[in-house]
Amino acid sequence: MMSEFNNGLSCLVDGASKSITEGVLLQELDLDLQNTIYHDYPNSTENDFICLDHLLKYRLAKIDKMIVLKHRESMHVNNRLTHILTDKNFKIVNVNKHQKESYTFGQKVADKVAHFGGSWRFIIISICAMVVWITINVFHLFNMHFDSYPFILLNLFLSMVAALQAPLILMSQNRSSDYDRLHADNDFHINLKTEEEMRVLHAKIDRIIQKDNPDLFEVQKLQTKMLGELQQQMSALARKNK
Secondary structure (H helix, E strand, O other): OHHHHHOOEEEOOOOOEEOHHHEEEHHHOOHHHHHHHHHHOOOOOOOOEEEHHHHHHHHHHHHHHHHHHHHHHHHHHHHHHHHHHHOHHHOOOOHHHHHHHOOOHHHHHHHHHHHHHOOHHHHHHHHHHHHHHHHHHHHOHHHOOOOOOOOHHHHHHHHHHHHHHHHHHHHHHHHHHHHHHHHHHHHHHHHHHHHHHHHHHHHHHHHHHHHHHHHHHHHHHHHHHHHHHHHHHHHHHHHHHO
8 A cells, every 4th residue: 555655646737746546647537627638738648647736726617617607698598588678679558547648638528428328328318308308399398399290300409419429439439449459569569578588488497407407417526526536535644644
């Protein structure tokens, strides 16, 4: 055992003599670390030796690089979400509030007339008014007789009411059509925004499953190796001191 510790290896970084338990051969490292070391030391080979102190710097640099990359990817996803939330193409409006704020006086009158004209109250009032009109003129109640049969004046008033009511109802229907179009356009923006958000979230979940989890396992693997190497060093020192 003592001969094993006496036969030292030279670290390719600083040329210091180290025992076999104080480092590893390059061929024992993963490809990323090998390529990084080859880049810094072009003349090195897979049979070269690197001590654990210098190897620790490369491993920490690799972990830092992975952290920076993850942060950059997360920022990219967050920027896409921010763009979706602020993009005018995805702008969502309160349809009812927008309609009330854009009402003109004429449109308000048209809506009220259409609402009243399509109610049972208007029908009952109209029937009662016609019955009273006909009764007064047929039976001469209260000595009144201003529209004899066939009630031409009544027909004139009914025609005037219908002539005025029809365009007002059409104006209200146009408002309803505008409301429906605005509501449909708003639904389209909501669906489009939801679809884009779901697409970004799916991409983020896929990145977590396909990239982040394997990288996390890689970091844990590096930590396990470092702990194992530390344990080997401590065991070697304990044997050396015996």
